[in-house]
Amino acid sequence: MMERQKLQVTVDIVILTIQDQRLKVLLVKRGIPPFEKQYALPGGFVLHNESLEDAALRELREETGTTDVYLEQLYTFGAPDRDPRGRVVTVAYYALVAPGNSPLVAGTDAAEARWVAMEDLPKLAFDHRKIVDTAITRLRNKLEYTTVGFELLPRKFTLAQLQEMYEIILAKPLDKRNFRRKTEGIGLKALDEWHRTGRKPARLYTFAKKRRG
Amino acid sequence: MMERQKLQVTVDIVILTIQDQRLKVLLVKRGIPPFEKQYALPGGFVLHNESLEDAALRELREETGTTDVYLEQLYTFGAPDRDPRGRVVTVAYYALVAPGNSPLVAGTDAAEARWVAMEDLPKLAFDHRKIVDTAITRLRNKLEYTTVGFELLPRKFTLAQLQEMYEIILAKPLDKRNFRRKTEGIGLKALDEWHRTGRKPARLYTFAKKRRG
DNA sequence: CCAAAAGTGTTAGGAGTACACCCATGG
DNA sequence: CCATGGGTGTACTCCTAACACTTTTGG
Numbered sequence: 001m002m003e004r005q006k007l008q009v010t011v012d013i014v015i016l017t018i019q020d021q022r023l024k025v026l027l028v029k030r031g032i033p034p035f036e037k038q039y040a041l042p043g044g045f046v047l048h049n050e051s052l053e054d055a056a057l058r059e060l061r062e063e064t065g066t067t068d069v070y071l072e073q074l075y076t077f078g079a080p081d082r083d084p085r086g087r088v089v090t091v092a093y094y095a096l097v098a099p100g101n102s103p104l105v106a107g108t109d110a111a112e113a114r115w116v117a118m119e120d121l122p123k124l125a126f127d128h129r130k131i132v133d134t135a136i137t138r139l140r141n142k143l144e145y146t147t148v149g150f151e152l153l154p155r156k157f158t159l160a161q162l163q164e165m166y167e168i169i170l171a172k173p174l175d176k177r178n179f180r181r182k183t184e185g186i187g188l189k190a191l192d193e194w195h196r197t198g199r200k201p202a203r204l205y206t207f208a209k210k211r212r213g
Numbered sequence: 214m215m216e217r218q219k220l221q222v223t224v225d226i227v228i229l230t231i232q233d234q235r236l237k238v239l240l241v242k243r244g245i246p247p248f249e250k251q252y253a254l255p256g257g258f259v260l261h262n263e264s265l266e267d268a269a270l271r272e273l274r275e276e277t278g279t280t281d282v283y284l285e286q287l288y289t290f291g292a293p294d295r296d297p298r299g300r301v302v303t304v305a306y307y308a309l310v311a312p313g314n315s316p317l318v319a320g321t322d323a324a325e326a327r328w329v330a331m332e333d334l335p336k337l338a339f340d341h342r343k344i345v346d347t348a349i350t351r352l353r354n355k356l357e358y359t360t361v362g363f364e365l366l367p368r369k370f371t372l373a374q375l376q377e378m379y380e381i382i383l384a385k386p387l388d389k390r391n392f393r394r395k396t397e398g399i400g401l402k403a404l405d406e407w408h409r410t411g412r413k414p415a416r417l418y419t420f421a422k423k424r425r426g
Numbered sequence: 427c428c429a430a431a432a433g434t435g436t437t438a439g440g441a442g443t444a445c446a447c448c449c450a451t452g453g
Numbered sequence: 454c455c456a457t458g459g460g461t462g463t464a465c466t467c468c469t470a471a472c473a474c475t476t477t478t479g480g
Contacts, residue, residue, distance in 0.1 A: 005258040006219035045218040052291035078265035200477040413450040
């Protein structure tokens, strides 16, 4: 009786990073049916004695080699027909990986993993497209009233990089002067270091608040 | 092997209403161990071929006799030790019930159900206190940038009732004139009906936007 | 000296906040 | 006529948004 009420529970993760001025998601190519050879989000079963977040972290380590990322539970998807093999409830998470922390492709897992730009998303397996969309919406909203955005930047960054990150995620241009004014008062520390690559060197900043790792 | 990865999945619901100028939660007294005779959130197993939301609606109907309420997924709690009987992952929802729609206590379910004011919450079973707190936080936030609040009011209401509802949930007094100014521009329809009970009659309003049912 | 990106202020409009009195009714 | 809750306006501050030129450097 109890047994009959058990369901398969997985964790799927929308792992996001910024690369080449694009917001990218980590996708894995499925080796087996259903949706063989289609791309899907990394994910896996929740084991009997690990928490949901631990399951997500385990997946994350398998795919990216690191757990030093921002990780947040997103939403739980449980339509009875979302997996053709049977009933699978998935707890979706999203993770933000800073450029330095994103070994381009995965380590131990056999499946082929790739960073794919949001605007080049292929058709995804299962309801994973909906999960990705939910993650983007959440990220955009959080960007407006939190400082999660810094999780997508290296520890030291220029104000131009910071603004670019916002513009990439929100998919709209921002006014440079207004943007800089708003950065005053969120705890940026100006460093005595300079990023020299364009013409005029740009000052480097760092963000004080807690950073895991 | 597959079987070993199955877990028990439940849905728990934080059903909220406003009664006697207090925000109240519907709690049920447990009849069996663990936590026998303690209060808990209404909840139950997700059946094999119903969606998570359907499971929540089913619980809701069992406890309140209606499904004409606002219902939103809250968060999924899955610590391995959250239920002493074994591994149970619960997908928490919260529901907002308008005064007219809240038959004071439940219908079919045998368990004793009660509306309990937030400030009188007893010690709850499992991690249900955390779930309730999560719901309140979510509700407070949503109140600021959405119109969910109207789900806690009868179809026709006075501006004083509207303000009172905000004050109860946010647990702080609001300025009457500023509050009324803000209500302009969210689509309130002034009716030609008057609530007469205090001294001067108060105008009744209604909120246009979609209301289930 | 020139191309390219860095850096910097002002103004106008809208939103939020603080604040106090008169009005209509039922008893 | 009075007690009770209903209803209303203004001034100040702060945030947002629009907008263009000068500075520094490497080549």
